[in-house]
Amino acid sequence: MSDLPINPTPDDAVRWHEGRLYLLDQRLLPERAEFVGYDQAAEVAHAIRTMVVRGAPAIGVTAAYGVVLAGHAAYKLAGADWKQAIGDDLERLAAARPTAVNLFWALQRMRRLIAHLEHGDPTEALLAEAIRIHEEDCAASRRIGELGAALIEGPTEVITHCNAGALATGGYGTALGVIRSAYAQGKIIRVYADETRPWLQGARLTAWELMQDGIPVSLQADCAAASLMATGRIGWVIVGADRIAANGDVANKIGTYGLAILARYHGVKVMVAAPTSTIDLTLASGQGIPIEEREPTEVLNCGGRRVAPEGCEVRNPVFDVTPAVLVDAIVTERGVIESPNPARLRALMSD
Numbered sequence: 001m002s003d004l005p006i007n008p009t010p011d012d013a014v015r016w017h018e019g020r021l022y023l024l025d026q027r028l029l030p031e032r033a034e035f036v037g038y039d040q041a042a043e044v045a046h047a048i049r050t051m052v053v054r055g056a057p058a059i060g061v062t063a064a065y066g067v068v069l070a071g072h073a074a075y076k077l078a079g080a081d082w083k084q085a086i087g088d089d090l091e092r093l094a095a096a097r098p099t100a101v102n103l104f105w106a107l108q109r110m111r112r113l114i115a116h117l118e119h120g121d122p123t124e125a126l127l128a129e130a131i132r133i134h135e136e137d138c139a140a141s142r143r144i145g146e147l148g149a150a151l152i153e154g155p156t157e158v159i160t161h162c163n164a165g166a167l168a169t170g171g172y173g174t175a176l177g178v179i180r181s182a183y184a185q186g187k188i189i190r191v192y193a194d195e196t197r198p199w200l201q202g203a204r205l206t207a208w209e210l211m212q213d214g215i216p217v218s219l220q221a222d223c224a225a226a227s228l229m230a231t232g233r234i235g236w237v238i239v240g241a242d243r244i245a246a247n248g249d250v251a252n253k254i255g256t257y258g259l260a261i262l263a264r265y266h267g268v269k270v271m272v273a274a275p276t277s278t279i280d281l282t283l284a285s286g287q288g289i290p291i292e293e294r295e296p297t298e299v300l301n302c303g304g305r306r307v308a309p310e311g312c313e314v315r316n317p318v319f320d321v322t323p324a325v326l327v328d329a330i331v332t333e334r335g336v337i338e339s340p341n342p343a344r345l346r347a348l349m350s351d
């Protein structure tokens, strides 16, 4: 339990309160909704690595608050020399997870500010920037929600994969933002949430978030998506992204690529909903995106119980890359890119 005086909801997954960072511990959901409080950047990096907080935009927002803690500690330790003292913490935060580019984007924004600051206490200025990053992300999700919902003709049913909801962002959600907006307009009548092995973000988080909103949701095993699409009931697959390369290739939770292939075969459209902080124009294609590999136990175990034989070898990449050709629309806060290609991404980012 923490001393944060609010009842946790999905929109409060990341909170700054009286000099501390609070994270809604996503490892405990849906059984318990509890905040953990953080005072040190190294602890924040550890929280990102161990999935207390997860989801690309939420990782970026969290890292920005981590820099506030780092700046405060560096000034206490080194006074006017705080810019040297903050370096290790910035590196720790950057090393927390490799795939979501929002982490590096947020750190870059904080570094740019640091470069312009004088030698006095940086805490206030760093906090103001972190809050701006947080608020901008929340506003981006709301705009993405509107723009994505406008693409859906409905009434229809949709599939989502992993969790790209309020929990995974500064608030409201990207894929779930589109779903929330489209549901409010009567365009979506049911959501099928893939359970999303091995970490089960769909079962633990997406089902919980949608149920809190009263949006009809059916949880399904990942391998049930093909037969569901074959019924003709599904209009869209709607997912988030961890990194989008300059040609429109999309890294997202493992299984997204397979889902996109199934969607193309069945004539189902694929929408990727993500803020522009997820777009990485430095990578020409998805081939350059670093794919995180996590612990074998995530696959060897299920529900805290070992299910595979002793000595079994494991492959556990937790993201895959969906080629741009399988994506019908990328929806960002700056606008929609249909049939993504390098020129369209460049134009969107230079606006």
Ligand SMILES: CSC[C@@H](O)[C@@H](O)C(=O)COP(=O)(O)O
Pocket (backbone or CB within 6 Å): 054, 055, 056, 057, 100, 161, 162, 163, 164, 165, 168, 169, 173, 174, 175, 201, 239, 240, 241, 242, 252, 253, 254, 318
């Ligand atoms: C708006 S969140 C978009 C993505 O970050 C999400 O779909 C995803 O893949 C999250 O992976 P996770 O490993 O839970 O951090």
